[in-house]
Amino acid sequence: MSLTISGLTAGYTREVPILSGVNLRAEEGMVTTIIGPNGAGKSTLLRAVFGYLKPASGTVEHFGRTVTGLEPEQMLTEGVAYLIQGRSVFPSMTVAENLELGCWTIRRDRRRVLDALARAYEQYPRMAEKRNARAGSLSGGEQRMLEIARITMTNPRTLLLDEPSVGLMPSLVEEVYQQIGALKKAGYLILLVDQNIRKTLQIADYVYVLKMGANSHHGPAAEFKHRLADIIKEWI
Numbered sequence: 001m002s003l004t005i006s007g008l009t010a011g012y013t014r015e016v017p018i019l020s021g022v023n024l025r026a027e028e029g030m031v032t033t034i035i036g037p038n039g040a041g042k043s044t045l046l047r048a049v050f051g052y053l054k055p056a057s058g059t060v061e062h063f064g065r066t067v068t069g070l071e072p073e074q075m076l077t078e079g080v081a082y083l084i085q086g087r088s089v090f091p092s093m094t095v096a097e098n099l100e101l102g103c104w105t106i107r108r109d110r111r112r113v114l115d116a117l118a119r120a121y122e123q124y125p126r127m128a129e130k131r132n133a134r135a136g137s138l139s140g141g142e143q144r145m146l147e148i149a150r151i152t153m154t155n156p157r158t159l160l161l162d163e164p165s166v167g168l169m170p171s172l173v174e175e176v177y178q179q180i181g182a183l184k185k186a187g188y189l190i191l192l193v194d195q196n197i198r199k200t201l202q203i204a205d206y207v208y209v210l211k212m213g214a215n216s217h218h219g220p221a222a223e224f225k226h227r228l229a230d231i232i233k234e235w236i
């Protein structure tokens with residue numbers, strides 16, 4: 001099962017397309033990473049897949065269903081979750097309340113919400129310990145853990161992760177990547193964008209390089225570890 005993007009063209013205005021005919025295929029149980037120079041359109045691609053931007057053309061298929069142009073709420077229902085770039089916890093709300101906010105698509109079914117909370121506490125014991133603490137009192141790494149836990153509350157199959165390690169000190173980056181490793185083991189399809197290319201290549205199975213909104217290279221991560229220096233030279 002896969003997420004397949006074909007010929008996707010999208011932008012923030014009609015006049016200026018940022019993505020021009022992007023193709024990508026990401027598989028279940030694998031981490032697919034998108035790398036490229038600043039402004040290449042990596043975050044824009046995730047936004048266009050999740051429905052924050054309407055594609056001008058092209059298609060997105062998720063686990064055999066066409067999901068092109070659906071709204072973000074519909075994408076959640078389709079089993080796609082999105083970790084947005086930057087901080088997204090509500091600092092004055094508790095950890096438990098933040099997690100409940102992640103239950104958007106199942107919010108009317110209290111039983112399912114409670115089950116989802118129980119699952120999250122089992123998977124993230126630190127969140128269980130701090131369930132009544134204000135999210136703003138957590139460390140930067142714990143806040144990121146809360147954000148990742150929150151996007152799994154609706155039981156998605158696919159996680160779109162935009163810059164999960166940005167702004168974190170190295171030991172916390174390590175923690176976040178361990179978490180992503182655990183999510184991969186759990187079988188999620190993960191599409192990852194992160195400035196920390198070295199870390200992404202350690203965890204990735206497959207790599208796509210975007211340049212100026214279009215495909216440049218792609219291949220198994222193992223190949224990229226040797227070619228990375230040459231590829232980055234091309235960006236400068």
Ligand SMILES: Nc1ncnc2c1ncn2[C@@H]1O[C@H](COP(=O)(O)OP(=O)(O)OP(=O)(O)O)[C@@H](O)[C@H]1O
Pocket residue numbers: 012018036037038039040041042043044045
């Ligand atoms: N909200 C926005 N409105 C208009 N243009 C935007 C917006 N966000 C990004 N852009 C433009 O879209 C292009 C691609 O940006 P995007 O953030 O997708 O690149 P990126 O590859 O993720 O870069 P970075 O690694 O720097 O985050 C850039 O030219 C950027 O200026």
